[in-house]
Amino acid sequence: MTVDERAAMGRALELARDGWGRVHPNPLVGAVVLRDGELVGEGAHLEFGGPHAEVTALAEAGEAARGATCVVTLEPCAHHGKTPPCVEALANAGVSRVVYAADDPAEGAGGAERLRSLGVAVQGGLLGEEARSLNAPFFARGRSRPWVAVKVATSLDGYLADPTGRSQWISGPEARAYVHWLRAGFDAIAVGRGTVAADDPRLTVRGTVEPRIPPRRVVLSRSGNVPEAATVVRTAGEIPTTVVCDPARADATRARLDTPGLDVLAADGLLGALRGLGDRGVGSMLVEGGAELANALLDADLVDRVYWITAPRWLGAGTAAFRRPAGSLDTPAGWRFVERRALGDDTLLVIERGECSPES
Amino acid sequence: MTVDERAAMGRALELARDGWGRVHPNPLVGAVVLRDGELVGEGAHLEFGGPHAEVTALAEAGEAARGATCVVTLEPCAHHGKTPPCVEALANAGVSRVVYAADDPAEGAGGAERLRSLGVAVQGGLLGEEARSLNAPFFARGRSRPWVAVKVATSLDGYLADPTGRSQWISGPEARAYVHWLRAGFDAIAVGRGTVAADDPRLTVRGTVEPRIPPRRVVLSRSGNVPEAATVVRTAGEIPTTVVCDPARADATRARLDTPGLDVLAADGLLGALRGLGDRGVGSMLVEGGAELANALLDADLVDRVYWITAPRWLGAGTAAFRRPAGSLDTPAGWRFVERRALGDDTLLVIERGECSPES
Numbered sequence: 001m002t003v004d005e006r007a008a009m010g011r012a013l014e015l016a017r018d019g020w021g022r023v024h025p026n027p028l029v030g031a032v033v034l035r036d037g038e039l040v041g042e043g044a045h046l047e048f049g050g051p052h053a054e055v056t057a058l059a060e061a062g063e064a065a066r067g068a069t070c071v072v073t074l075e076p077c078a079h080h081g082k083t084p085p086c087v088e089a090l091a092n093a094g095v096s097r098v099v100y101a102a103d104d105p106a107e108g109a110g111g112a113e114r115l116r117s118l119g120v121a122v123q124g125g126l127l128g129e130e131a132r133s134l135n136a137p138f139f140a141r142g143r144s145r146p147w148v149a150v151k152v153a154t155s156l157d158g159y160l161a162d163p164t165g166r167s168q169w170i171s172g173p174e175a176r177a178y179v180h181w182l183r184a185g186f187d188a189i190a191v192g193r194g195t196v197a198a199d200d201p202r203l204t205v206r207g208t209v210e211p212r213i214p215p216r217r218v219v220l221s222r223s224g225n226v227p228e229a230a231t232v233v234r235t236a237g238e239i240p241t242t243v244v245c246d247p248a249r250a251d252a253t254r255a256r257l258d259t260p261g262l263d264v265l266a267a268d269g270l271l272g273a274l275r276g277l278g279d280r281g282v283g284s285m286l287v288e289g290g291a292e293l294a295n296a297l298l299d300a301d302l303v304d305r306v307y308w309i310t311a312p313r314w315l316g317a318g319t320a321a322f323r324r325p326a327g328s329l330d331t332p333a334g335w336r337f338v339e340r341r342a343l344g345d346d347t348l349l350v351i352e353r354g355e356c357s358p359e360s
Numbered sequence: 361m362t363v364d365e366r367a368a369m370g371r372a373l374e375l376a377r378d379g380w381g382r383v384h385p386n387p388l389v390g391a392v393v394l395r396d397g398e399l400v401g402e403g404a405h406l407e408f409g410g411p412h413a414e415v416t417a418l419a420e421a422g423e424a425a426r427g428a429t430c431v432v433t434l435e436p437c438a439h440h441g442k443t444p445p446c447v448e449a450l451a452n453a454g455v456s457r458v459v460y461a462a463d464d465p466a467e468g469a470g471g472a473e474r475l476r477s478l479g480v481a482v483q484g485g486l487l488g489e490e491a492r493s494l495n496a497p498f499f500a501r502g503r504s505r506p507w508v509a510v511k512v513a514t515s516l517d518g519y520l521a522d523p524t525g526r527s528q529w530i531s532g533p534e535a536r537a538y539v540h541w542l543r544a545g546f547d548a549i550a551v552g553r554g555t556v557a558a559d560d561p562r563l564t565v566r567g568t569v570e571p572r573i574p575p576r577r578v579v580l581s582r583s584g585n586v587p588e589a590a591t592v593v594r595t596a597g598e599i600p601t602t603v604v605c606d607p608a609r610a611d612a613t614r615a616r617l618d619t620p621g622l623d624v625l626a627a628d629g630l631l632g633a634l635r636g637l638g639d640r641g642v643g644s645m646l647v648e649g650g651a652e653l654a655n656a657l658l659d660a661d662l663v664d665r666v667y668w669i670t671a672p673r674w675l676g677a678g679t680a681a682f683r684r685p686a687g688s689l690d691t692p693a694g695w696r697f698v699e700r701r702a703l704g705d706d707t708l709l710v711i712e713r714g715e716c717s718p719e720s
Contacts, residue, residue: 156668156711157682158518162689169689298674308516312711313693314658317686322517326677329522329529333673333705340700340707345693347700349707351516351672 005099008034008071009127013101015044015053016073016134021184021211022047025283027074027135029053033061033095035068048212052077054086058093066094073131075104075124078114087111091118099123101131105139133338133352136304137187137284145274146187147284148302150294151179152321153309153346159318160291167319168199174344175309179288180207182307186215188242188277188285192293193221196230203232203288204239216282217241220273220293224253224264236261242280244273270300295323306335306351309343365459368394368431369487373461375404375413376433376494381544381571382407385643387495389413391432393421393455400424408572412437414446418453426454433491435464435484436471447471451478459483461491465499493698493712496664497547497644505634506547508662510647510654511539512681513669513706519678520651527679528559534704535669539648540567542667546575548602548637548645552653553581556590563592563648564599576642577601580633580653584613584624596621602640604633630660655683666695666711669703 003011015030023045031053033041041064043056054072058065070076076086076098090098098115103124112122132139137147153171154160161167183189189203196219203217217232217239224245226233232241237260245253250266257264265280267273277285287294287303297303332354339350363371375390383405391413393401401424403416414432418425430436436446436458450458458475463484472482492499497507513531514520521527543549549563556579563577577592577599584605586593592601597620605613610626617624625640627633637645647654647663657663692714699710 156695157684163686164688166689310709311693312695312697313687313691314682314684314695315687315689316684322674324517324674324676326523327673327675328524329526329675331673333671335516335672335674336705337672337702337707340702342697342700345696347697347709349670 003034003037003039005034005069005071005126008032008039009073009099009101011039011042012053012071012073013127013130013134015042018044019046020181021205021209023212024048024185024187025138027138029072029074031057031070031072033057033065033068033070035061035064040064040068049082052083052086055083055089058089058095061093067096069097069099070095071099071126073101073134075100075102075109076111076115077104078109078111085111085114087114087118090115091120095120097121097123099126101125101127102135102139103128106141136352140304141283144278145271145302146278146282147304148274148287148297149186149285149305149307150287150297150303151182151307151309152289152291152294153311154321155311155313155315155318157314157316158321159315160289160321161319162315163317165198165319171309171311171346172344175311175346175348177207178309178343178348180205181209183207183215183286184209184211186284186286187213188216188218188282190218190220190285190287190293192290193219193223193226194292195289196226196232198290200231201288202235214239215286218277218282218285219243220270222246222249224249224256226253226257228257233257233259233262242277244276270297270302274302291319291321291323294321299325301353304353305338308349308351310347310349312345312347363394363397363399365394365429365431365486368392368399369433369459369461371399371402372413372431372433373487373490373494375402378404379406380541381565381569383572384408384545384547385498387434387498389432389434391417391430393417393425393428394431395421395424395428400428409442412443412446415443415449418449418455421453427456429457429459430455431459431486433461433494435460435462435469436475437464438469438471438474445471445474447474447478450475451480455480457481457483459486461485461487462495462499463488466501496712500664501643504638505631505662506638506642507644507664508634508647508657509546509645509665509667510657510663511542511667511669512649512651512654513671514681515671515673515675515678517674517676518681519675520649520681521679522675523677525558525679531669531671531706532704535671535706535708537567538669538703538708540565541569543567543575543646544569544571546644546646547573548576548578548642550578550580550645550647550653552650553579553583553586554652555649556586556592558650560591561648562595574599575646578637578642578645579603580630582606582609584609584616586613586617588617593617593619593622602637604636630657630662634662651679651681651683654681659685661713664713665698668709668711670707670709672705672707
């Protein structure tokens with residue numbers, strides 16, 4: 001079976017995911033070496049500080065790389081960072097053509113130009129949208145707030161808890177495993193105070209991927225009234241927890257929750273909270289509930305992506321996941337689906353804002 | 361590229377869809393001839409009364425069929441119907457093995473046994489669930505009511521109309537084209553009286569597939585108060601329309617809507633209505649609205665499948681598509697996803713009842 005460059009890029013995007021949770025704040029990158037329609041080398045950036053995808057793929061291809069095409073999800077880097085520049089590795093291996101998906105917006109930019117100057121043919125933009133979506137937080141850098149995703153699991157009719165308030169097992173084991181995988185790739189996992197009080201979640205990563213840096217736990221609570229006995233407070237010494245509250249409540253909250261690993265961030269409003277978290281190095285944050293927090297973020301236009309897991313059941317009543325202000329069909333849709341797939345018996349729909357202003 | 365039998369069956373299922381709208385009440389069937397991992401023949405049952413899928417695939421394979429495997433979505437027929445039995449065609453072509461997906465529940469059953477008696481190796485059940493799902497109305501025959509599907513198009517938050525009542529352009533052109541394709545494969549398209557009054561739909565098939573028999577239009581209206589000026593009434597001479605109403609209202613409705621092609625069916629309740637339609641030859645029915653009718657059918661456990669199109673927008677208020685009785689997480693989910701895919705910018709989710717009692 002021979003593959004074309006588009007299929008090869010699809011494979012490279014697949015490989016890139018293998019670095020999930022292990023390379024950020026670096027981007028996920030995958031690469032393949034394509035020779036006469038055959039994949040002769042594959043690689044991914046798997047560990048922060050480890051070899052880049054191109055280098056691994058070239059090593060696997062060996063002599064077959066000479067005259068071949070390297071298909072890579074991100075513009076190859078031209079700078080000396082933790083590893084030597086990939087553009088030189090590509091040229092030295094004798095690759096005659098490089099096809100990449102997304103331009104590198106970061107310090108390494110200029111790779112395409114440098115490759116051309118080394119005599120390598122270069123084409124960018126193949127499946128660029130998919131590649132940017134894969135590394136959305138990376139491409140959103142430079143904004144004043146973290147890239148924010150909301151995860152919600154609902155019934156077919158949009159309830160995230162039944163009338164008795166239970167929500168924990170609305171989705172199946174594959175969906176729950178997926179959520180642990182998802183968490184591993186974020187800098188922070190956030191919930192509102194109500195969710196801590198109701199469910200006392202651990203908000204840790206307990207799946208197949210062990211994150212290089214366990215995501216910080218964040219509790220957004222204007223009042224700061226997070227129970228001292230909450231798991232995320234008690235275990236802050238193991239995995240840091242940040243409680244974000246109103247400035248007027250910060251001192252009292254700090255005094256009450258005086259625990260190693262726990263810090264209290266004083267912030268005005270949701271945007272203030274996000275900016276404060278961004279200042280502390282949170283580049284991406286997954287919001288897991290509750291509905292009040294998720295909808296407040298949506299209403300403030302502060303959500304970049306929604307991971308919506310739907311279970312094949314009806315609930316008829318309970319806690320509605322989405323409570324948006326009344327709109328009309330006159331306004332543009334504003335969002336777009338970027339993924340639709342099965343998670344066991346459940347369905348995952350991933351939705352992104354159509355565009356996102358840099359500052360909101 | 362070589363394919364295994366499972367991939368070949370996937371291809372056969374794809375081919376089977378080409379008969380959509382043209383062969384029912386016969387089932388959709390696709391077949392391929394597989395020789396040393398290569399597809400040497402393909403066919404589908406494309407026209408009612410026309411050649412069966414196996415025969416077309418064998419003809420394309422020619423001499424290559426000798427010693428090859430025929431992969432077909434339905435147990436090959438053993439009877440002389442409108443065409444000679446496929447089992448003989450398979451044996452005569454020298455096929456050494458037949459792999460099929462679903463047992464034939466109908467008059468043609470016994471094909472597998474007959475093939476074995478002719479010296480052909482036979483294996484059934486490969487992707488059987490997919491094949492039965494493809495022909496769900498066919499496999500539901502023998503019940504006292506038609507196989508019922510509900511189509512609904514909503515916003516992300518489950519509204520099928522905005523607060524001003526508009527619903528027509530909630531989904532995009534690909535979704536609308538899909539609905540026309542979908543209609544072509546049903547015996548009847550049904551709506552409630554409210555939808556006729558509000559939208560005055562034509563309920564005709566205006567897509568890429570011209571149905572062999574245009575689906576009957578059905579208006580479910582206890583009162584029978586369907587406007588005489590409604591398009592489905594005025595054009596009943598071109599495509600038959602049935603108005604289903606309470607027995608007490610039948611005579612008055614007949615007198616008022618005395619139009620060629622329009623008939624009035626007196627029935628008690630929803631199950632009575634469905635049974636009456638079944639008696640008139642409606643084996644499958646697509647319900648397109650409104651929410652009241654769809655939910656009444658769901659609540660009465662009379663829906664076999666839901667085609668749910670979601671547009672990537674929020675409405676926040678309007679007409680909620682799903683208004684189910686309050687349930688709890690203690691009860692089994694009861695439904696399952698059978699398809700999830702893009703329709704342009706929208707998403708199609710197809711949901712089926714987990715099981716369906718023969719009489720409900």
